[in-house]
Amino acid sequence: MKRALLLLLVPTLAVAMETQVLPQGAISVDVGYLRTALDKQWSGDRRALSLIDDIPRYEPGGGLQGILRAKPVAEFDFLLVSALYGITDSLSVGVNVPILMRSTIATNLSWEPGDYQPQLGRAYSLEDFWSWADSMGQPRVTGRDVNTQFRVADIVLGAKYLLPRSAWMKENHFRWSAQLNVALPTGSNADPEEAVSVGTNLWELHAAGDVEAHVSADKHFFVDDHGIYRLNVGADVFYAFFRPRLYTAGKGLKNPLLNNNAFFVGDTYWIDPGDWVAGTVSVDVVPFIGPTFASIVSGGSLEKAHALPPMLTLSASYTYIATMQSDWQSNSPLWDWDREKLWKAGEKNIFKFTGTISFFRLGVPVQLYASYRTQDIIPGRYTRPANVFTGGVRAVVKFW
Amino acid sequence: MKTSLPLLLLSFVMACAPATPPPTRETLVLTGTAYDRGLQHGTQLRSKIRSFYTTLMTNSLFPFLSREQPDIATLLKEYDADRYKNGGFARELLLESAKNLERNLGRSGRDELRGIADGSGLTYEEVLILNTFVDTTLAVRGIGLAIRQGRAPVVDSVEFLGLGSDGVDNSGEGTIDETDEGVITPYVPPYFAAAVEIDVRTKLRVVFSDPDGVDPQTVRVRMNEGLFIFGDPALEIVELDATRVQLTFTPLEPLPAASTITFVVSAGDKRIIEIPGPPRASFRRDEEFVVTTRGARLAPRDISRPALTDNRTRPPPFTLGVRGARAASGPLLAHSFALLDANTAHKHTVLLMHRPDTGPAYATVGWAGIVYGISGLNERGVGVACNPSDTLDNSVVGSVLDQVADLSKAKLLASGLPVGFLVKRVLERASNVAEGVDALTEIDPVYGWNCTIADDQGGLEVVELDSDVFRQGQGGVYRYGPTDRDPSMRRYSSLTDDDVISGSSYTRNVDDSITLNLAGQRVVPQRFWSGFFFRSRRVIDNVTRRLAARTEPVDVPWLEALLAEPEVIDRSDSMNAVVLDLKNRTVHSAMGTIPATASPFVATELGR
Structure with a gap:
């Protein structure tokens, strides 16, 4: 049996599209690097606030020691390994494995002195405060926490189906698809005993839902004889469901004054994150198709090579996500509320800009891409705007 | 299917519902025996009681009070033992004192604590500590402060x-x-x-x-x-x-x-x-000297300490009682209480309305898991409110004196009755001020307190209490009313026959303690060491000025406004503000926020 590696010969391999699927038997392997930076949260009135509320500290019976202010900056380095396989020309399945390689959290603590303390002869300074806390068994919170242990986040499995098209849709270069993603609970919760800790489940990363149902559509414009478009306009609507999560409460084993709440919260508590309803509009522009050669990628056919993806595709998208109220469910409604008030129903406004360079036409079955995603252009509400840079390489192959 | 679909839709709607803050103040009506009332209290406030115990005691007061261990161990070597180290000092000390105080609580007091324990899931010992720590802590803190002052310039x-x-x-x-x-x-x-x-x-x-x-x-x-x-x-x-x-x-x-x-x-x-x-x-300690400059034409006793806004002179608790011509529609007793919030007490406030099987109904203004308040009113029209008054004439010092022959084995042990239980006794028994004073003074207090008692007939009296460990001849009870006068023939702390103001310093019990040297530590009266002393004098003067400026009879809204004045409220440790309307059997209380008066006053009638 002839068994060879040859490369994909499809005219629609422009990965920026909302409705992208692979031809039957094709495999796309994508290795990406993501760098995420998060340094604020949006208030209910769209103001940028620190990720952590001011912490007023009181001397028991002695008034306000001062206000501990943290302006944490969290940075994450992810390795994102994805694979997509075309079961049929209309149905592709994929897997997405995010691996957190490094997390860096700078707490950036500052201090506003409070009341004058006669027994000290001064108001507390930040050093005084930590010395005081240390005298009660509470170690100083580190200014910078770097964790280089590789941790797998929730793995996402997905299936996308290119819905049947009518003659009119085909004639007008209109495509539409349905997609279902399901996350496997392979990520971790934040360590309840650590003062500074990050979890890697989708809720903590706030990147995607546990189950997402998408309906997408694309409309091509300025399509040439080989099916290559110069402009694509896409849209996607989705509903993201988050499953309730069970968390372990802190018992103050490492931070007796900061993380000791199990007695009244309960040994465990639930978070029902609240679902998302979202919509995206996107535009893909092909400014440069590039030289085209017959090669192994096109099976030696110049005609087929003309159907390969253009060398440069530029994409921009806007995603609106309405986030629902997150619900903490512990034994203490007071404690629950202290968290829920920061996670009220809100919204994200995500802009994403992507550039893709494809070498298919040159005979190299590889695409390079880079993207930047920001939530700063239109402030959101009750959400944490992570800005993400992504760079990666994608190879597409087909066996037969 | 017919029923599951609406349920599904309902659950979806519920999940989308915005979170709402839980109340930081509660009102409970408790009926039946003492145990029943404790059980109702413990059951209904289970989550708050557990959160209050953890955030106030475990996470705040235990570690904070344990800081006193090195100081106190310099005097009392017993506290060098291992079980008092590594943060164990406070809980051990408070528990030992709590067990010593337990005997004075009476059967009903113990039953009520057991009910709370059974309802909340706390152990009885934890509930006992929660209900006795205030007085013991004040006494131990006072000793620690006096020791520190003893080595200061x-x-x-x-x-x-x-x-x-x-x-x-x-x-x-x-x-x-x-x-x-x-x-x-x-x-x-x-x-x-x-x-x-x-x-x-x-x-x-x-x-x-x-x-x-x-x-x-x-x-x-x-x-x-x-x-x-x-x-x-x-x-x-x-x-x-x-x-x-x-x-x-x-x-x-x-x-x-x-x-x-x-x-x-x-x-x-x-x-x-x-x-x-x-x-x-x-x-x-901050020492204060008040003077007048030429032209003020005031005698030393007539000066009024100006308010200070320097972040170091936070106003301590005070009470103001009015009656007769001073009161617009019946006697009133106002109380501003501040002591220890630690960013948690205000989230756990509760007005307890007791309807016992026997005795009058009464209401106290306090906190989850604590059977008492520092102020309260009964259906017979008797109200009481107390302010701490630092003194070394306290039961814990008394325990050291009892063991002075061998200080190497001596321990700090509170005895007597915590003030909240004294308040409860007044409310459970008294029909007038005289009976209230009797109930208040039958058992020595653990610590120093100034309590004001008022009734709907116009009875109005301040009772300054200490533990009388030095046997100074007054039994630790110093009383005065609006008409009483000191040896210089001046009113103790009143402008007229119909008002009286009390703070967190002694006005009549001025030599609360004798002066002596105890194992190298000086025992001196309150005014020499208490951080409350000058601040209390100032807040009394401030309230006196405001009362003097009031030409109309005093009513509830005026008192509520007074309690909310920034110059007289502790913005960090304010715990509640209360106006007791004795005639109408109504408690007007503000609590649940810091300061307490950031919340509106809520009127609670005993009859309802």
């Missing part, structure tokens, strides 16, 4: 220069230019003005001494709102010898004429204490 003398030859009577004693006029030596903290009618350029001189030496750089002088520290041209600081420092404050500008001026001075020693942190010198 002392004021040897205070002198306003030139008053002995200024041709004016500066002491109010009717004599001009006495030899010691303007000089306070030996130093006794003044109740009233340190001097009156001083010249606007008068200099202040204070000598501090300390065996470890006084650090000149720690000397501070505040004059009204102005702060003068080491290096300021107005401040001349001279080290007289290895143990004494003399500061001379020269006003760079003339003092305001015909005014009341407050000087606040303090200093630290040269020995830095490293443990417990943060590193610090031992500081003299």
Whole structure:
């Protein structure tokens, strides 16, 4: 049996599209690097606030020691390994494995002195405060926490189906698809005993839902004889469901004054994150198709090579996500509320800009891409705007 | 299917519902036996009781009070034992005292605690600690503070220069230019003005001494709102010898004429204490000297301490009772209570309405898991409200005296009855002020308290309490009403026959403690060491001024507004503000926020 590696010969391999699927038997392997930076949260009135509320500290019976202010900056380095396989020309399945390689959290603590303390002869300074806390068994919170242990986040499995098209849709270069993603609970919760800790489940990363149902559509414009478009306009609507999560409460084993709440919260508590309803509009522009050669990628056919993806595709998208109220469910409604008030129903406004360079036409079955995603252009509400840079390489192959 | 679909839709809607803050104040109506009422309390506030115990005791007070262990172990070696180290000091000490106090709680008191334990899931011991820690902590903290003050610099003398030859009577004693006029030596903290009618350029001189030496750089002088520290041209600081420092404050500008001026001075020693942190010198308590400048024409006893807004003089608790012509529609008792919030107590406030099987119904204003309040009102029209009053004449000092023969084995042990249970006794038993005073004074208190009792017939009295461990002849009970007068024939703390104001310092029990040396530590009256003393005097004066300015009879809205005045409320540790309407059997209470009066007053009628 002839068994060879040859490369994909499809005219629609422009990965920026909302409705992208692979031809039957094709495999796309994508290795990406993501760098995420998060340094604020949006208030209910769209103001940028620190990720952590001011912490007023009181001397028991002695008034306000001062206000501990943290302006944490969290940075994450992810390795994102994805694979997509075309079961049929209309149905592709994929897997997405995010691996957190490094997390860096700078707490950036500052201090506003409070009341004058006669027994000290001064108001507390930040050093005084930590010395005081240390005298009660509470170690100083580190200014910078770097964790280089590789941790797998929730793995996402997905299936996308290119819905049947009518003659009119085909004639007008209109495509539409349905997609279902399901996350496997392979990520971790934040360590309840650590003062500074990050979890890697989708809720903590706030990147995607546990189950997402998408309906997408694309409309091509300025399509040439080989099916290559110069402009694509896409849209996607989705509903993201988050499953309730069970968390372990802190018992103050490492931070007796900061993380000791199990007695009244309960040994465990639930978070029902609240679902998302979202919509995206996107535009893909092909400014440069590039030289085209017959090669192994096109099976030696110049005609087929003309159907390969253009060398440069530029994409921009806007995603609106309405986030629902997150619900903490512990034994203490007071404690629950202290968290829920920061996670009220809100919204994200995500802009994403992507550039893709494809070498298919040159005979190299590889695409390079880079993207930047920001939530700063239109402030959101009750959400944490992570800005993400992504760079990666994608190879597409087909066996037969 | 027919039923599951609506349920599904309902659950979806519920999941989308916005979170709403839980109440930080609750009102519970408790009925039946003491155990029943405790069980209802414990069951209904289970989550809050557990959260209050953890956040206030486990996460705050235990570790904080354990910081006193090194200081106290210098005097009482028993506390060097391992079980008192590593944070165990506070819980062990509070538990030992709680068990000692338990016997005085009576069967109903113990039953109510058991009910709370059964309802909340706390152990009985934890509930016992929660219900007794206030008094024990005050006593232990007081001892710790007195020990610290004992090793801090002392004021040897205070002198306003030139008053002995200024041709004016500066002491109010009717004599001009006495030899010691303007000089306070030996130093006794003044109740009233340190001097009156001083010249606007008068200099202040204070000598501090300390065996470890006084650090000149720690000397501070505040004059009204102005702060003068080491290096300021107005401040001349001279080290007289290895143990004494003399500061001379020269006003760079003339003092305001015909005014009341407050000087606040303090200093630290040269020995830095490293443990417990943060590193610090031992500081003299803020000592205050109030003077008037020429033209004020006030006698020393007539001065009124101005309000200070310097972040170090937070107003302590006070009460104001009015009756008769002073009250618009029946007697009223107002209470501003501040002590220990620690950013948690205000989230756990509760008004408990007790309807016992026997005895009158009554309401107390307090906290989850605690069977009492520091104020309350019963259906017979008797109200009571108490303020802590620092004293070394307390039961814990008494326990040390009892063991003085061998201090190596001595322990701090509270005895008597915590004030909240005294308040409960008043409300459970009294039909008038006289019965209330009887109920209040039958058992010695654990610590010093000033309680004001009022009834709907116009009875109004302040009872100043201490544990009388020095057997000073009064049984630790010092009473006065609006019409009572001190030996100088002045009212103790009233403007008229129909009002009385009480703070967190003794007004009649001024020599609350004898002066003695106990194992190298000086035991002295309140005014020499308490951080409340000057602040209490100031808040009493402030309330007195406001009451004097009120020409109309006092009503509930006026008292509520008074309690919310920024100058009289502790913005950090305010715990509740209460107006008891004795005639109408109504409790008006503000709580659940910091300060308490950031919340609106809520009226609760006992009849409902």
